[in-house]
Structure formats: structure tokens, C-alpha cells
Amino acid sequence: MQEFPAPARPLIERMSKAAADAPHRAVAFQGAPGANSHIAAAEAFPDGLPLPCFGFGDAIDAVREGRADCAIIPIENSQHGRVADMHFLLPESGLVITGEHFLPIRHALMGVGDRAAIRQAMSHPQALGQCRHWLAEQGIGPLTYPDTAGAAARVRELNDPAIAALAPPKAAELYGLTLFETDIADADHNTTRFVVLAREAAGQDHDGPMMTTLMFAVKNVPAALYKALGGFATNGVNLTKLESYQREGSFAASEFYCDIEGKPGDPAVDQALEELAFQTKWLRLLGSYPQARKRG
Numbered sequence: 001m002q003e004f005p006a007p008a009r010p011l012i013e014r015m016s017k018a019a020a021d022a023p024h025r026a027v028a029f030q031g032a033p034g035a036n037s038h039i040a041a042a043e044a045f046p047d048g049l050p051l052p053c054f055g056f057g058d059a060i061d062a063v064r065e066g067r068a069d070c071a072i073i074p075i076e077n078s079q080h081g082r083v084a085d086m087h088f089l090l091p092e093s094g095l096v097i098t099g100e101h102f103l104p105i106r107h108a109l110m111g112v113g114d115r116a117a118i119r120q121a122m123s124h125p126q127a128l129g130q131c132r133h134w135l136a137e138q139g140i141g142p143l144t145y146p147d148t149a150g151a152a153a154r155v156r157e158l159n160d161p162a163i164a165a166l167a168p169p170k171a172a173e174l175y176g177l178t179l180f181e182t183d184i185a186d187a188d189h190n191t192t193r194f195v196v197l198a199r200e201a202a203g204q205d206h207d208g209p210m211m212t213t214l215m216f217a218v219k220n221v222p223a224a225l226y227k228a229l230g231g232f233a234t235n236g237v238n239l240t241k242l243e244s245y246q247r248e249g250s251f252a253a254s255e256f257y258c259d260i261e262g263k264p265g266d267p268a269v270d271q272a273l274e275e276l277a278f279q280t281k282w283l284r285l286l287g288s289y290p291q292a293r294k295r296g
Contacts, residue, residue, distance in 0.1 A: 003054045007175050008032040008153035012052045019051040019068065026051045026068035028059040031124075031147030034171035036103060038149065040194045041072045044101040054146065056085055060093045063197060070198040072101065076241075078191045079130050087245050087257050090197075090215070090286055097213050097287030099196035106190070107131055109181040110152060110172040113161025118180070122151040123166035126192075131166060133186045140164070152177060201287060209291040210263040211240075214273075217255045217281040224279070225256075231275030232260065235268040240295045261295060263288035 004012055011033040019026035027048040029037035041050045051068050053059040062068040074083045090097075107127055111118060121128070121135055122143040128135070135142060143163065145151035152171035155163055164180065165171070172179040195213070218224035232239050241259035262269040264285070277283045 004032055004052075004150060005153035005157045007156045008052075008150060011174065015050060015052055019049045022049055023067055024069050025049045026062070028053050028062040028068040028071040030054070030056050030059050030073065032150035032153050032171075034149035034152065034168055034174045035147050036105060036168055036192060037072060037074060037147075037194070039168060039170070040074075040101050040103045040192075043103065044072055044099070044194070044196065045070075056089055060089060060095060060197065063095055063199060064093070066199075070098065070196050071095070072194050072196050074126075074192050075195045076193050077105070077126060077130065078189050078193075079185075079187045082243060083126065087215075087243070088247070090257075091284055093197065095197040095199060096201045097195045097289055098198045098202040099289045100211065100292045101194045101196070102293050103192050103194065104190065105130065105185065105192050106168075106182070107148070107166045107184040108169040108172065108179055109164050109166060109184060110169075110177040110179050111155055111161065111164035112159055112177065115180045117161035118164045119162040121164045121166050122155060124148050124151070127166045130190055131184050131186055134184055149174070195287075196289070202289065206290045209261060209294065210288055211291050212260050212263050212269065212288040213286040214258050214260070214284060215256065215286060216258065216276060216283045219279070219281055220254070224254075228256075228276055228279040231272040231279075234275075235272040237262055237268050237272045238295070261291075 025048050027041045027045045028051045029041045031037045059071040063071045076082045120141045120143045122145045124147050125144050127148050128142040148167040149171040152165040152167040152175050155165040156175040218228050238261040243257045
């Protein structure tokens, strides 16, 4: 808890105690109270008890250790791309993706003193990236911080009129800041997709469309990715996301994160996954879950 700015600690202490008293209702999230992940947790689990965690790894550990029933973690943003570190943390977490949630993102500028005094804005790198054009037009420089609401608490702690925070509007109320601007975004479509992580897979009795997330590494042979993906095409399985990434500085870019429509047990998906397993070094299913938003 000491990693968080002092103004956030009383709130975190109360929320952590409530979660500790009922861990079966606790939903871990990264950031201070008032962060977008806190909002997503409240929307996705109205009866849950949000548990603030300083880092993504801390939120995952809270689930693994039984201090929370699940965690809700941002995986990608429509404007700024994938969230750093998550593609490395997910396969090593031992947790299963059991759901997804989409949150429209609108940042607010908040601080102490007068609006005219602001020279810098503090926030999570994703938020700063999503508002970089607006900030440049206003002549405001970026300052990075591990989360949006934590930045608001830090601005309250610094009490410097020249430093503001970019955070959800609720953070201004929580930390006693003046709300200078709202609805800040460089793009109207600015939306973050979150995934829900739990220790065990949810039941597969959902009647609606399903998603499956998986990761795999291709072999070092010509046309390896083409061969690996061929099973999806021949079996009519829609692939909605494919991203490559590097591990341990290999510069090989041979590992991939993938979302597909459907789930194991569907004949077409089973056949496609069988072909994928044959063409890859390894294949890891991270979870199947109901679609929160129709693709396509």
C-alpha cells in the first residue's frame, strides 16, 4: 500500500479490508481508487468488492493467492493498441480468461490552483498517448505515472498548480481536485477492452457467441505463420485478433497472441486447433468466454 500516494491510502485501506472480509466477492484491479480499471470492475461486477493493486502482477497475485475471486485487466485500447506487459503476464499467470468488458474512455484534466498555471499533466502512459494531440495543442507536457487515478492522488500530494492529472472525472472528487476539463480524447472511438482472469474456467453453458484467446509459437521454417493459420481458414473460424511479440530479446517475433470466435467443443474450432497444434512449437489456450461485443 505504501507505493500509492498518501491521499489514496485511506481509501485503499478501507477497500482492502472489505475485500479481505469477503474474498469470494473481491475483484482485483490495477491502480488507485477512481482509475478506469476501478470503473470497469464496478460495471462488470456490480455486487463485487473492488480491490486496488499497485501493479498488474499484484492484481494477478491477489487472484492466485485467493485474496480475490477474479481480476479485471486492460488488454488493449482502440486508439493506443495493446497494454504493455499483459502478453507476457497472461501465459505465465496460471489464470484463465473467463470474460471481457469494454469501457469507453474519456479523460479529464484536474489539479490545484488555476487552469492557466498548468504546464504538465501526469498520468498512465496509455492515457497520455490517447490525449497526446490535445496536450500538445494546450502546450502541456506529459509526465508518466503507473495509473491515472494514482496520478490524481499524487497531484493532490504535490500540491503544485503547474502539475495536473489526466484521470477519470471521479478521481477529482475522491482526491479533492478541481476539474478543469472533461471529455478529453483524441478520438471518439477511444475504448479499452478488459479481460477477466480467474483461477478456474467458467461453465460453457452460455448460448450466445463465444470468444477463445490463445497463444502459440511458430516453428522456424518458411511460411510458418501461413501454415499455422491455414486451419482457421479451411474450417471457417473467424480470427479477430493476431499480434506477434518478442520474448527475452530474441528479435524473432515468433510468438503470437490470438482471439478467435467460437470455443473448444465446436467442431470447426476443434479441427482448427488440432491443425494449429501440429504446425506450432507450442499452443496454450488462455480461456473461452462470452462475447461482450459483437465482432465484425
